Amino acid sequence: GAGVSQSPSNKVTEKGKDVELRCDPISGHTALYWYRQSLGQGLEFLIYFQGNSAPDKSGLPSDRFSAERTGGSVSTLTIQRTQQEDSAVYLCASSQSVGAGNTEAFFGQGTRLTVV
């Protein structure tokens, strides 16, 4: 596609349920990032992928959070047993490569997750 696509754009879920957030990066982009942004706050790094591997998972808040990427393309962020503090906007971005030195990140419009 022309840009990074995230789905769903909004998700309301009950506490304790699992949710899956999807990101379709720009075709050919090898690097893919997940960030979380709480209301009025900055971007909190969660994880990034280089191809299908995740060199840095240090930002995942707990073992309830996991992410995978298949075929060097689509990525899914899964949150198990959601808690109210998980409510935030989850942003995905892709770039041609991590560490290429001169590439910008292209962001999707995010998924607004509300846990009730």
Added chain:
Amino acid sequence: SQQGEEDPQALSIQEGENATMNCSYKTSINNLQWYRQNSGRGLVHLILIRSNEREKHSGRLRVTLDTSKKSSSLLITASRAADTASYFCATDAWGNKLVFGAGTILRVKS
């Protein structure tokens, strides 16, 4: 922890004035980037400055980088109401992830 930290946290100016935002970071970087965010959704890339560059221009934007002080500034000249947004710096630290600061909220009053 945040690599980049912006100041001020919030800035309110009149249309036509210049707006200056600053970013400080902690480690050696490959490049530094500035992004803009409207309405709390996706970010849009504005400009990238490499570690061996000191200044870069793009339209009404001017970015400076001082690697000795580990700081950067973003200047928006002749601001417009449409420039109202949050602005973030992000550092690319030599093959590592992009790390964003907390952002500066800019409000341009018409």
